[in-house]
Amino acid sequence: MQPQSKRPALVSPAGNMDKLRFAVHYGADAVYFGGTDFNLRAGSGNFNTEEIASAVDFCAQSRVQAIFLLNSFLHEDDIGRVKEYCSSIKHIPFRAIMISDPGMLLLIREAGISVPLHLSTQMSTLNHYAARFWQDAGISRIVLAREATLEEIRRIREAIDMEIEVFVHGALCISYSGRCLLSRYFTGRDANAGECTHPCRWKYAIMEENREGNHLDIIEHARGTEILSSKDLCLIRRLPEYAHAKVDAFKIEGRMKSVYYTANTARVYAEALSLLDNHDEFARKLPFWRRELELISHRPYTEDLFNEFEGMKGKKSVPTIKGARFLGYVVDTGRDETEIYMRVHNPISAGDTIEAIYPILDHAVRDRKYRVCEIADEGKIATTAQSGKIYRVRFDAPVHEYAIFREKTNSITTENDT
Ligand code: SF4
Incomplete structure (x- = not known):
């Protein structure tokens, strides 16, 4: 080539x-x-x-x-x-x-x-x-x-x-170039106006037309299936x-x-x-x-x-595969380089060991593990940080302002949680 x-x-x-x-x-x-x-x-x-x-x-x-x-x-x-x-x-x-x-x-x-x-x-x-x-x-x-x-x-x-x-x-999209009416049909929200509710990823069942409510299972595994996805x-x-x-x-x-x-x-x-x-x-x-x-x-x-x-x-x-749980990211630096303000996406607790990823610079990967030393919620020390809020978090080592935190898992889910 x-x-x-x-x-x-x-x-x-x-x-x-x-x-x-x-x-x-x-x-x-x-x-x-x-x-x-x-x-x-x-x-x-x-x-x-x-x-x-x-x-x-x-x-x-x-x-x-x-x-x-x-x-x-x-x-x-x-x-x-x-x-x-x-x-x-x-x-x-x-x-x-x-x-x-x-x-x-x-x-x-x-x-x-x-x-x-x-x-x-x-x-x-x-x-x-x-x-x-x-x-x-x-x-x-x-x-x-x-x-x-x-x-x-x-x-x-x-x-x-x-x-x-x-x-x-x-x-x-399962449809041709995303031109699709499923979402509009089911929910009134039009994919072609930016409002797709992703019904092609919902769970569906088959029903014999004279047996209303008797849904035939088409699940292949314990967590369900999305036949169109x-x-x-x-x-x-x-x-x-x-x-x-x-x-x-x-x-x-x-x-x-x-x-x-x-x-x-x-x-x-x-x-x-x-x-x-x-x-x-x-x-x-x-x-x-x-x-x-x-x-x-x-x-x-x-x-x-x-x-x-x-x-x-x-x-x-x-199924949707999640190899890692997204825990949160830095929104601001703290009083010293081991402390940051973190927008939490999934809960973390004091004492947890979590991984941070960083941009790859000069082909060097600087991802590393940190221990969560202290969590503060609006000035008060907390044991756990909940999703959706910003906390002050202290770690056992310096954290870069563009760190993103995760925890590796091997979970499979049928939900579309990104
Ligand atoms: S319902 Fe599925 S196929 Fe249709 S536009 Fe949305 S994502 Fe694409």
């Missing part, structure tokens, strides 16, 4: 400001995030106009690209609000804005916003004629459909001179092949996922991208990267959407 002249950029999800900061510090080249409206993750933290401006400012200082999402599909009644929204953000110097709806493209340009436009995977681009159509319409980067095979990506690359981005990691994408092993196809950017899915997921996927893929031309080192580090990706909450991994659908025939059980 020839060396890469230009390595692809790593594009990480940023569901809120904390996730954005951690994605940046753990190695992302670009982050994508949405405002309070018109993006496809209504349930993620999202940013108001002031937060958007400060996120873009933080990205500029960190030399990371800020990609803003205006990628929902618009109804007639949305048009007036989009005009107002565009006018409220037109002064913000995004690196790019991502859209799906062609109407949004026109509305952005009508508002006088001239930043480069990226096209979302939701538009299901699978051939170079479609890509050329979008290029003529003013799109500079296209996120190909997740259904595009490596061979198709290669052929599209050969035929066009615009930027190409592909997903390399994260959840897959797909696996998660993970292309870490195949990054060199995708990079060789001259893809410009690799994207990680998951704005709704945790700070821990955001940071750990960023550090793993960032290091892998930095070693694309060093085949021996890439092969040597691959087991570590795969182990780390096993330690985030995920469904069983797959490398190929099409092949996976073939392979899924007759399969019924797709």
Whole structure:
């Protein structure tokens, strides 16, 4: 395989400001995030106009690209609000804005916003004629459909001179390019307006039509099953092949996922991208990267959407795997370097030994174990820190301001707890 002249950029999800900061510090080249409206993750933290401006400012200082999402599909009644929204953000110097709806493209340009436009995977681009159509319409980067095979990506690359981005990691929709009405049908919340409730991952039962309430169990194991659910994408092993196809950017899915997921996927893929031309080192580090990706909450991994659908025939059980419990992360430093303020995600107690992960710098992994020496809740000493709050925590050794804490487990759950 020839060396890469230009390595692809790593594009990480940023569901809120904390996730954005951690994605940046753990190695992302670009982050994508949405405002309070018109993006496809209504349930993620999202940013108001002031937060958007400060996120873009933080990205500029960190030399990371800020990609803003205006990628929902618009109804007639949305048009007036989009005009107002565009006018409220037109002064913000995004690196790019991502859209799906062609109407949004026109509305952005009508508002006088001239930043480069990226096209979302939701538009299901699978051939170079479609890509050329979008290029003529003013799109500079296209996120190909997740259904595009490596061979198709290669052929599209050969035929066009615009930027190409592909997903390399994260959840897959069972429906074509995420165009799906399940959530709207069951709950009234429309996936195409960013409100998916993930019903493809719920538990289902079969019922004979004359025996109401007599649900036939289709569970294959004690924890249930989700018959429609797909696996998660993970292309870490195949990054060199995708990079060789001259893809410009690799994207990680998951704005709704945790700070821990955001940071750990960023550090793993960032290091892998930095070693694309060093085949021996890439092969040597691959087991570590795969182990780390096993330690985030995920469904069983797959490398190929099409092949996976073939392979899924007759399969019924797709549990979520959590190799590690996410305990919390540093939100501020304390009175000395052994003390921090920690946003707690799962409970910890004084005396616990927990692990911290850190960004990988110069290919050195500095992850280490700490003992929790003291916990304080609003000035009062506590024995346990509960999830969802910020505590002052003292450890037995210095802690870096970008530490993320976890505890390794081997649990399997059918819930989608990230
Ligand atoms: S219900 Fe499942 S398949 Fe449908 S949009 Fe949501 S995640 Fe995708």
